[in-house]
Amino acid sequence: MASASNPAEAPRPPRPPRPSRPRWRSGSSRLSRAVSARVRIRHGKPRTPPPPAPASLIAAARLPQPTTTRLVQLVVVAAAGAAFAAWWWLVKERDHWPGTQLDCLPGPVPAGRDPMDTVTGFTRCVDGVRLDQALVVLCGPLALLLLALVTGALVRAGALSRRRTRPAGPEMAARLAAVVPEGAAGPPRLLIRRGRGLGLGARADGTVRRPRVIAGAGAHLQPERDIGALFRHEVAHITARDVGRVRIAIAAWWILLAGVTVPLALELAPRPGNIGGAISLRLAVILGVFGLTLCGVLRIREHDADVRAAADPRDGGDMAAYIARDRSPTPRRRITRLLGLATHPTRADRLSALDRPARLWGLSVPESLATGIAAGLVFTDAALLITALTPDSIATGYRITGALTGWAVAGVVTVALWRAAAVRHPDAYGLRPARRGAALGAGVLAGSQLSARAAGDWTDAFGTADGLAADFSLANATAGRAAALTLALIVGGALFTTWAAALARAAGAAPDGPRSGPACAAAVALSGAVLAMPLGTWFLLAALAAVEADSVPYWGAMDSRAWVIGATLTLFGALAPFALTALRRTRPRLRLVPAVAVALFALPTAAAWIPLTASADSSPRRVLFPATVATPKPHKLLTTSPSPPSSPPSPPSPPSGDEPVIDIDDLPVLPPPEAEGREPVRDPFIACLALNAGRSALWADPAGREETAELLAGVDDTVLRAVSAVLRRSHPEPVHSDVPQAAILRCDLLRRYAR
Known part of the structure; x- marks a missing residue:
């Protein structure tokens, strides 16, 4: 029962002296008691939270209230549902988008035209169509907001009418x-x-x-x-x-x-x-x-x-x-x-x-789980939209999406931990932040798999699925990769919440004061920047694992110099709160000067954004071959002869029980140009199957590029022949990223529309 006395006029209780021994709660594990005992012996003080702040101070706090932060979850989940609905009705179910993409195919190339112009023009045209699709999908969340505003205004007008x-x-x-x-x-x-x-x-x-x-x-x-x-x-x-x-x-x-x-x-x-x-x-x-x-x-x-x-x-x-x-x-x-x-x-x-009003300012496990589910739901759709803005680098789009999603997560989790530390709530001390972080990571995993993008293989279920269709289901990945990704996400969530709680304690979070609100906002910005690289990388790895279950994955993007630099700076940025805590212990009178605050923000920000401007020569800019576009899955191929040059291209027929079947492991990297006196391979379908089987080795290795150019030289397709000409001309120098991308996009259109 609440006291009948006035809480605002009651004097603030003095802080009790620190006990010589920490008072443990009943039910604490032996491990936690042993660890805390070592901390007490080493530092001379327990890690129990101080007494909570009074109710009057909490009511007048300048920190965001729990109602405000929980509304962020609603915004994220609503945006995910509205974006998918807009993609379904405005892109997937519209018949004009296939024709718009097919219009990008070049006609007869006049003599003397640079083949690189043909490659670049085709790639830019298809990327422009996908950018238009992404902008159309953004109309979903905007339309939901507009309809909600109109509906709310109508309900308010009806409730306040003179009739009622x-x-x-x-x-x-x-x-x-x-x-x-x-x-x-x-x-x-x-x-x-x-x-x-x-x-x-x-x-x-x-x-x-x-x-x-x-x-x-x-x-x-x-x-x-x-x-x-x-x-x-x-x-x-x-x-x-x-x-x-x-x-x-x-x-x-x-x-x-x-x-x-x-x-x-x-x-x-x-x-x-x-x-x-x-x-x-x-x-x-x-x-x-x-x-x-x-x-x-x-x-x-x-x-x-x-x-x-x-x-x-x-x-x-x-x-x-x-x-x-x-x-x-x-x-x-x-x-x-x-x-x-x-x-x-x-x-x-x-x-x-x-x-006990301070208990409302904690971070519960269900709230952490709901926040993770919201982040997982919105990331998959947001990643597809943002990568349409960065067609030259899929990894860049995932990092940007990681920053945006990270700021949304920080708007709930970091603010809640900041509030908990400000009012001395137990959720900001001990092992509680780690448990909340584990629930956060489990929620992100559940949200990513509950997303509509992970419902199944879109390119198999819908033959005309556009370029924004992708399969993010980890059910297609091997058990080892799925388990490793799950463990990494749960452990990473625990580390993040532990770090956020330490940041709040190190910065001296307070519910009131002229700097409490700006300090919390700076912590949110810092947390989102720290999450950008790990979160984007996890979803990139999950997408690779989802589409590479039956073949050797392409992990070249993870070995790039840009990723190593970004990961290193993220680590140093994450260690900044602990360094600040140690510095304040050695110098109790030290204050958080502006230079230290700028350094705390600059390190993780550089970790998130330096990889975006790093040189693309260290690794291929296109890092997601089968997940960015719809490509045929080379599980089994028929031993059929190529189509004659005069016949129009047609997709290969499904295998029957009487026809011989060759596993993908028995197929050579490139089919021979001639076999048993037949004409050279001219069917674009066969060439695309070979490109899909060869993966990145066909573009990174000089010998592989030479064989690729030889294969594509005789293919009956303008774009693929232009790719062959560019490969022959640039040998042995590295090729431009538009060259393999043009081949990928052309095979995608050929697979989906047979044109």
């Missing part, structure tokens, strides 16, 4: 004005809800500039103290500015349900194969994660308003007394609370939050 409300009398309006905090622009306008029922509650509504409080018809019948507590709670919602944002979030959930999930499920139900059901299931999961997070936001905003109202010097314990008189939860509310679907906290939860 009427102005309150001067007595009730004066009671509302009496509880408005000092320094506010003015009291919100009070309206009374029309109706036959005798409503005793109230709710905040309106906009930031024109706030409103809608009270029930019987609100004036309550005692004076209850009316003051009721109005003070609603004014706290207006002060926190969470009314409009929550209304938009609720509208976005209904739009995702009625405008995305249900229509897509109905459209995919009659389609053959399992990919339709897999996509529908994943969309339902996205909607479920969004709904559970939204319910958590609705509950936590009530706690925030309670704490703000109770911290008012004029409250005098009225808020706690008003909550204590609330009715007990019904069995239905108990069930919804157990399922996480409750939109309003129970009486016991509200009183517990008032008694």
Whole structure:
């Protein structure tokens, strides 16, 4: 039960002296006791958190509130669902995109034209089409935001209409004005809800500039103290500015349900194969994660308003007394609370939050898991869109996506750990941050596999899947690679949260003060920059493992000088908080000067962005051969003769039981130009199969480039012949990245459209 005394007027309790021995909680493991004992012996003090900050200081804090950070999860999940829906309806289901890509194929090349111009023109044209597709996909999140704003405005207008409300009398309006905090622009306008029922509650509504409080018809019948507590709670919602944002979030959930999930499920139900059901299931999961997070936001905003109202010097314990008189939860509310679907906290939860408001500022395991799922859901779609902006380097697009996703994760996790350290919450000490980080990593893994992009093999299920289609499912990877990626993600998440908690403690996080907000914002920027390289690299490795399950993977991008430099600087940037802590121990009077702050931010920033400008000569710029475009999987090939030059190209027929089959391991790197007196290989399909089988060795090795040029010289295709001419001319110098990319893009169009 909360105390009836005024929390704002109570003196701040003095910090107790440090005990000679740490007081351990019951149930601590022997390992944690042994490790902490060694720390105590070495440093002479325990690692237990100090006493928490008082409720009045928490209410007046300048750090982002839990409601604000949890709304970031909603934005990320909603953007993922809307982006996939826009790709499906505006790109995948539109018939004009194949023709637009095929229009990039050059016609007859006049004599004397530089073959490099043909290669560059074709590559730039196809990259431009994919960029247009990416920009179209971005319309999905923007449309969702616009529809949510319009829907929220319509709902607000209906709730405030004269048909449903009427102005309150001067007595009730004066009671509302009496509880408005000092320094506010003015009291919100009070309206009374029309109706036959005798409503005793109230709710905040309106906009930031024109706030409103809608009270029930019987609100004036309550005692004076209850009316003051009721109005003070609603004014706290207006002060926190969470009314409009929550209304938009609720509208976005209904739009995702009625405008995305249900229509897509109905459209995919009659389609053959399992990919339709897999996509529908994943969309339902996205909607479920969004709904559970939204319910958590609705509950936590009530706690925030309670704490703000109770911290008012004029409250005098009225808020706690008003909550204590609330009715007990019904069995239905108990069930919804157990399922996480409750939109309003129970009486016991509200009183517990008032008694210990600092517990709301921790980082729970479910919150970490939900944040990871949101990041995993949005990364796959965002990576495809951003790589369309960086066609010369897929790795660059993944690093940029890692930075953007990392900042979204930091907006929830780093801020929560910063708040926990500011109020001396146990979640920022000991092994708790590592456990939250492990849940964060597991959530990223689950989100990446729950993404609609991981629903199945798009190029096999849909023959005309565009260039933005990709398969990110680790179910296609070998067990060893999938286990290694899973372990790396969980351990990496634990390391990140441990580092973020150490950064908050080293910087002296505080809930109030002129520098508390900017310091937390700097920590978010720093955390996102530190996450850029590891997160982008993990998803790049996962994409490689997903498409390279049955063949030797191409890991050339991981050995590049740029990646090594970036990884090294990321490591040094991550060690900066620990170095700062050690420096402050040796020099207690040292302050965090601006030069140190700039250095802390510059190291991980350079780690994320130096690889983007590094020389491309150290490794091939195109690092993702089969995952960037749709290429045939060379599991088994037929021993069929090539098509004659006069016949149009046609895709190879599927194998039958009577035809001989050759495994890919028995196929030579390049088929011989002549066999048993037949004409040289001129069919582009056979040439593309050979290019896919040879992988990067055909472009990196001088001998392989010579054989590739010899193969493509006789192929009946303008782009591939231009590639052959450039290879012959540049031998033995390294070839331009557009040359292999032109061959990859041409084989992609040939495979999907047989043209």
